[in-house]
Ligand SMILES: Nc1ncnc2c1ncn2[C@@H]1O[C@H](COP(=O)(O)OP(=O)(O)O)[C@@H](O)[C@H]1O
């Protein structure tokens with residue numbers, strides 16, 4: 001997978017830009033607030049169908065402009081392709097893949113694959129479960145479009161079930177008449193999603209162990225295990241029927257608690273990854289250094305698993321991460337970037353070896 005060229009109009013502080021990338025390391029260098037992260041956001045947008053910074057489209061359109069446009073040329077193992085997205089406030093987005101109109105952004109996810117790594121990811125172990133779920137959702141959606149569809153359906157059903165719960169005090173009858181239907185639907189999608197997540201983690205865990213071992217002298221062995229709220233063992237998630245039953249049972253036997261809380265308390269939207277070292281929770285017991293190495297290993301594993309499954313390496317997008325790492329992790333990461341395309345942003349380019357240098361100044365790229 002290679003990102004060849006991006007053309008941008010009125011995205012964030014970028015009025016107009018056309019940038020070509022090298023197949024290897026690309027360094028976007030410039031002072032703060034010049035438009036380095038903005039460019040990564042634009043690239044990542046075409047891969048994920050959404051921004052990694054905001055859910056509000058109007059924030060991405062340049063102040064005072066009427067629309068924003070991103071057009072990205074990339075090459076996969078088969079051919080050169082183009083994805084073009086135009087955003088207009090209050091209107092539907094216009095999306096094209098290879099000049100053919102596409103209905104929804106989620107339809108292009110998985111065409112151009114990236115692994116994004118920001119400083120915030122270094123606290124992936126310490127963070128709350130939602131960050132770790134997000135890690136899984138982004139990685140798996142880029143590999144399996146059906147996973148993203150299932151996730152979207154799940155979130156839609158969840159919204160409706162939550163509405164039902166919130167209205168239950170005033171309308172017990174509707175609640176009792178329909179809660180089984182919504183719980184069934186939710187449990188079904190949950191079983192699909194949980195299985196993908198468990199299978200993904202099994203692969204990722206092997207890669208996380210390998211990266212961690214290369215990075216540290218620790219003889220301790222990490223693992224990443226799915227921690228689902230259906231109280232099944234990770235292996236049992238492989239059996240979708242059993243998982244579906246377990247989630248359904250939870251959703252049907254705790255209504256008073258859910259009505260008290262005003263939301264759905266069990267399901268894949270509450271699940272987590274249990275990152276372990278020597279069988280113990282890394283969140284509780286690992287040192288800060290180990291936690292950072294583990295987080296870095298998780299991000300690199302994301303790239304390895306993607307390459308393993310798709311047969312081609314994703315494009316790595318590193319937003320200001322080198323300045324956050326100590327010299328040994330920095331050296332390790334640089335070594336890992338060989339034979340991969342990587343687009344790096346930094347204020348201090350001197351510490352990063354080789355590659356195409358692109359200077360960033362006030363939304364312009366030289
Ligand atoms: N919608 C927008 N229109 C114009 N400028 C914007 C918009 N959104 C953000 N910016 C500007 O972009 C700049 C930040 O760019 P960013 O890429 O995050 O900086 P950095 O180079 O430090 O990564 C800020 O000056 C901010 O005001």
Ligand SMILES: [Mg+2]
Nearest residue numbers: 036037038320
């Ligand atoms: Mg930045």
